[in-house]
Every structure is written in C-alpha cells, then in structure tokens.
Amino acid sequence: EAGVAQSPRYKIIEKRQSVAFWCNPISGHATLYWYQQILGQGPKLLIQFQNNGVVDDSQLPKDRFSAERLKGVDSTLKIQPAKLEDSAVYLCASSPWTSRFSYNEQFFGPGTRLTVL
Amino acid sequence: GQQLNQSPQSMFIQEGEDVSMNCTSSSIFNTWLWYKQEPGEGPVLLIALYKAGELTSNGRLTAQFGITRKDSFLNISASIPSDVGIYFCAGLSYGGSQGNLIFGKGTKLSVKP
Numbered sequence: 154e155a156g157v158a159q160s161p162r163y164k165i166i167e168k169r170q171s172v173a174f175w176c177n178p179i180s181g182h183a184t185l186y187w188y189q190q191i192l193g194q195g196p197k198l199l200i201q202f203q204n205n206g207v208v209d210d211s212q213l214p215k216d217r218f219s220a221e222r223l224k225g226v227d228s229t230l231k232i233q234p235a236k237l238e239d240s241a242v243y244l245c246a247s248s249p250w251t252s253r254f255s256y257n258e259q260f261f262g263p264g265t266r267l268t269v270l
Numbered sequence: 271g272q273q274l275n276q277s278p279q280s281m282f283i284q285e286g287e288d289v290s291m292n293c294t295s296s297s298i299f300n301t302w303l304w305y306k307q308e309p310g311e312g313p314v315l316l317i318a319l320y321k322a323g324e325l326t327s328n329g330r331l332t333a334q335f336g337i338t339r340k341d342s343f344l345n346i347s348a349s350i351p352s353d354v355g356i357y358f359c360a361g362l363s364y365g366g367s368q369g370n371l372i373f374g375k376g377t378k379l380s381v382k383p
Contacts, residue, residue, distance in 0.1 A: 157312070195274075195358045195373025196313065208368060244312050253369035256362050257301065261312025 155179065157262035159245050165268045171233040174265045178226070178247030184208075184255040185222055187230050188244040190264070196244055202228065203251050232267075240269045272297040276359050276374030284382050289346040291377040293359030300369075301362035302335050302342035307376070308355045316357075317344070349381050 158177040166172050178185050184203050188196035199218065201209040204225035213220070217236070222228040232239055242264040248255035276293045283289060293302070301320055305313035317328050319335035319342060326333055332345045342359055356376040363370050 194375055195276075195360070197373070198371060201368075246312065253362075253364045256303070256369050256371045257318055259315065261314070263311050 157245055157247055157260055159243075159262040159265055161265055162263065163266050163268075165270065166235055167270050168237055169234040171231065172235055172267060173229050173231045174243050174245075174267075176228045176230070176245030176262060178228070178245070179249075179260055182247035182249050182260075183225075183251050184248040185228050186246040186248075186259065187220055187228070188246065188261075190242040190244055192241070199230070201255075203255075235267075235269045237269050240267055242266050272361070272363070272370070272372050274359060274361055274372055274374040276377055278377055279375070280378040280380070282380045282382065283349055285349060285351060287349055289349055289353070289379060290343065291345075291357060291359075292341060292343045293361070293374050294341040295361060296340065297361070297363065298339045299361035300339075300364050302333070303360040303362065303371075304331075304333050304342070304344050305358045305360060305373075306355045307358060313358055346379075349379075351381050351383050354379055354381050 160175050186201050187199045190196045199213045200220045202222040205222050220230045244264045246259045246261045248259050274293050274295050303318050304316045307313040317333040322339045324335040330347045334343045356378050358376045359374040
C-alpha cells in the first residue's frame with residue numbers, strides 16, 4: 154500500500170513570497186491533517202479535514218495560511234505571504250477513521266521542508 | 271493551554287543499554303501515543319495507550335499510561351543502532367466528537383555501537 158505522498162520535499166523562498174504544498178493521502182482515508190513542525194519541536198496541528206470538510210482549523214493562521222481538500226482526496230496548503238517564522242517542516246497525515254478516534258491511527262508523509270530567507 | 275514536558279531532551283547511550291523517557295503534563299489525557307521520527311521522515315506510531323495504568327509492549331518497547339492520566343513512560347530494552355531517532359509523546363484529549371492532540375518536544379536518542 155502506498156504511503157502519504159507530499160511534494161515538493163524542499164522549498165526555499167524569500168519572505169513575502171507565496172508557496173504551496175501538496176499532499177496525496179493513502180487511498181480511501183477519510184481524514185487528512187496538516188501539521189507544522191518547527192526545528193526542535195513536535196508537530197503542531199494546523200488543520201484537519203474529514204472528507205472535503207474542515208473539522209478543526211483553530212490553530213491555522215488564517216491571515217496568511219489557507220488549505221483546501223477538493224473532492225475529499227488531495228489537499229494543498231498555501232502560505233501567502235511567507236514570514237521568516239514560517240520556516241519549518243510541513244507534515245501531512247491521513248487516517249482511515251473519522252471523529253476523535255482518527256488520531257489513534259495516523260500515517261504521516263515525509264514532509265516538506267520550507268526555508269524562508 | 272495544554273503542554274507536554276518530555277524528558278530527557280537527548281540521550282547518548284551504548285548499544286545494549288536500556289532507555290527510559292517520560293512525558294508529563296498538568297492536564298489529563300484520554301490517550302497517550304508514542305512516535306518515532308527519523309531524519310527526513312514523518313513520525314511513525316510505536317505504541318498507543320488507552321487506559322490509565324495500561325502497560326503495553328511492542329517488541330523491545332514498553333510504554334505505560336500513568337495512573338493519574340497526566341503522564342506516560344516509554345522504555346526501550348537492549349538498544350540497537352537502528353533505535354536512533356527522535357521519540358515523541360503525544361497526548362490526546364476528547365472534546366465532544368473530536369479530539370485534541372498535542373506533541374511533546376521529543377527525546378533525541380543516539381546509540382553508540
């Protein structure tokens with residue numbers, strides 16, 4: 154079974170530029186998450202989708218971050234404009250479950266490492 | 271807000287030694303999860319704990335859900351070089367139909383052959 158795919162793996166941009174990340178979850182997984190992992194920290198949830206609906210985006214900086222999951226499959230996360238403090242690894246994860254039990258079985262992708270200069 | 275204190279931050283051990291790490295919080299959690307992350311990869315779930323007092327093993331790994339529901343421990347016995355990585359605890363609390371998952375800052379494990 155293919156895992157969670159993410160692209161690009163690395164991205165370097167200058168502050169105030171825009172950037173987009175793409176995630177393809179495991180086939181059939183209903184729940185998709187985006188996490189931000191700053192160097193030396195654990196992952197922090199940015200947004201959770203169930204199918205194509207947003208379940209939790211309470212920690213998403215909505216003035217500059219946006220995410221969508223059209224058709225309940227692939228997802229994109231966008232930052233516009235980027236700040237220096239956005240430098241981090243952006244992880245996508247998916248789960249076959251919905252509701253609160255979805256966290257018990259999450260599969261993470263390899264992440265996209267973003268450097269903002 | 272909820273926070274997890276994970277310790278130690280890093281460990282340098284000799285191959286064959288046992289390892290212990292823990293996670294504490296002032297908040298109560300319904301589930302504790304332990305992950306391992308290797309360079310350039312996402313975290314991989316090692317053990318999930320669902321009940322206070324629960325002790326669960328996965329090969330050489332053993333984890334426990336603290337009685338107070340505010341802490342958890344992970345032990346690795348007879349470490350080998352491939353145990354190298356960063357180990358994260360994560361606490362899950364339920365609010366309504368959804369959960370709230372927070373991660374510790376990780377314990378970086380180095381194993382000397």
